[in-house]
Amino acid sequence: MADLTCDSLLAIIRSMSRDAANLLREARKRAGLTQRELARRAGTAQSVVARIERGLSNPSWETLTRLIAAAGFGLHSELVLGSTADSHMLQDVARILSLTPEERLAEVRNVNNFLAAARRG
16 A cells, blocks of 8 residues: 555645535536625635635535535535555455454454444544
8 A cells, every 4th residue: 555645645635625626616606606695505604615616625525515505506425446456455365365264253353343442432
């Protein structure tokens, strides 16, 4: 798996901000609304809309869907399985296949215990 540096994380965040900005701007313009009109419909300030559209703010999913709904559009997302050719998930296959069924069950139990502890905080 590729190492995520601070710069690469910032690039991902900036890309997400640009995507939100483009979606919101397109929805607003297609609805024929000004930033002020959209903000009024969504119950927020015009400056919030402007900051998102300029990519200066990365809105939550809830905020973005609310703003887009105020423009009369819906926003839906789905998970799409990506290519597994370069997946980090394949790096552990040989080790897993070498385990006995009992060892595999123990690994699943360990992961389950870890996730349960993480959920508890």
